[in-house]
Amino acid sequence: MKSFLSLCLLSFLASFSSAQNKLPVLKANQPKAVIYEKDNGLKTDWNIDAKVKPDVYTVSKISTRKKVVTVKTDIDSIAVKLRKGEKKDFIILLKNKDSALTRIQSLPPKDFSKMSFKDTLKLQINEQNTIFVKTILNKTDTLLLNFDTGTSELVLTQETLKNKIKSTLKSGSNILQIGKKEYQNLNIYPAQLSGHGTDGRFGWDLFDGMIVELNHDKGIMVVHSQLPSHVKSKYSSLQMKYFNNVFLVEVDIKQGQSKNKSWYLFDTGYQRTAMLDGPLLNEQGFPADQMTTIKKVIMKNAQGKEIPVITSNLQSLSLGNVNLKDIPVQLLSQSRLVGGSRMNILGNEIIKRFNIFLDFQKNRVYIQPNNWVNHTYIESK
Known part of the structure; x- marks a missing residue:
């Protein structure tokens, strides 16, 4: 019996070792790689370190069924498909001699819906x-x-x-x-x-x-702990998409005959209406430089850095099924990279015009116009 158990143990260890040896191998000549999250465009520079086992990269929160992450070295690449709470290991072989065990992981999703508060x-x-x-x-x-x-x-x-x-x-x-x-x-x-x-x-x-409710009327x-039952029938719904440690929603804008639909950072900490990336919009064929200029100012970000900003009149902006007109938006003359990507920002002077439910279980934003919706914008006064 002892002999039989020993054989079983040896067989298990051999199988385990074989599985480890069959991990995908990514070749590299330089100790640098780049990690791309396909769904949100997040780009991260990665140092290859064979001493850390495993060397772990955690993706942005996954809001859909799965995401694809691509890892590129100077001579090779690999695409990893990942579901919520899943992890995938592979080897980065540096200069054909140093093996760096690398892990791409998604943290297990949190859900307090079974509690009651x-x-x-x-x-x-x-x-x-x-x-x-x-x-x-x-x-x-x-x-x-x-x-x-x-x-x-x-x-x-x-x-x-x-x-x-x-x-x-x-x-x-x-x-x-x-x-x-x-x-x-x-x-x-x-x-x-x-x-x-x-x-x-x-x-x-x-x-x-x-679930977080922001009700400005009250x-x-x-x-x-749970989304109230009336919300889905009475509120418009927007999909969340996570970018690193923040989230985005889709916004439609229009100027003349030109339309643009893209993902905006949903930012209650930004005090104005919206901040638009002028060069990015122009590249996408949207005439940002043709909007009427209201004024030019110098703003400071959270780190105190000065940023020149033009306030321009945007013809219309739609969030869900609500359309707002003649919005004074802040237009950047130079792109500002966020995690290697350019993006526009939706600010609280627009967000406050809605009563909101932020569903961090199903990754949705529910909006309903409130008493602020027709108030004059600060820059229009």
């Missing part, structure tokens, strides 16, 4: 279109934070970190209370700026696997 808190918005809520950090520090869907995790301004924080901050173990719920194991990142009048911002990923933010 509904956490309601006051949602405020100021004249600069910054939405914010009252929060408590590490059970000690009361902070006003912007809910910024164009970012992730927790970001505090340098002024807040220097002058307002009394609690002890620990990497990866901070607790943020929003309403009655506590969100744990958070890292904190510094920034020079945040939304007007706020101490910092938190991103959508705190609510991954949940002035409330609600975190749900």
Whole structure:
């Protein structure tokens, strides 16, 4: 019997070793590679390191059934098909001698729908279109934070970190209370700026696997474990597409006889209507340079870097089945790369015109026009 078990064990180990040896092999002469996510255009430069086993690349959250990821070296390439929560291993053979075990993985999807909670808190918005809520950090520090869907995790301004924080901050173990719920194991990142009048911002990923309702008519933010039953029949639905650690929705714009439909960063942290990439739109045949100029200004991003921006009049913009007309949009004269890709941004001066459900379980955005929908735009005053 012992002999039989030994043979079985040896057979298993031989099979396991054989399976390991049959991993796909990608050849490289240089210790650099590029990883492309086909569905969203995300491009990541990758250092090949044979000492890390496995060397793991985690893809953007998958919102559809699967995604294709292509890894390119200087002399070879491989395409990996990946489903939600799946991982695929392969070998990068560097100069025919160093084997780098590499893994492309998707994190398991989160879903709190089997739980039962509904956490309601006051949602405020100021004249600069910054939405914010009252929060408590590490059970000690009361902070006003912007809910910024164009970012992730927790970001505090340098002024807040220097002058307002009394609690002890620990990497990866901070607790943020929003309403009655506590969100744990958070890292904190510094920034020079945040939304007007706020101490910092938190991103959508705190609510991954949940439903977030933003109701400007009632002035409330609600975190749900399940999508309310009435939403699908009364709200327009938009597909989410994830790009690294943010998400995008499709937007239609029109100028004269020209139309353009593309994916926009859904960014409640951007205070204006929309930011358009002028060179990108011109390449796509959209006459961005023919829009009427309203004014020219210098803006600063979250890191304080100056960006020249032209405010122009866009004839129309459609989100779902709602069409908005004569929108003063910010037009970039130079493209700004985000994760190796150029993109347009949908800002909160448009987003606030809708009551919204952000479904981070089924990856949908549900919108319904609210009392803000016909308000005059700031740049039109």
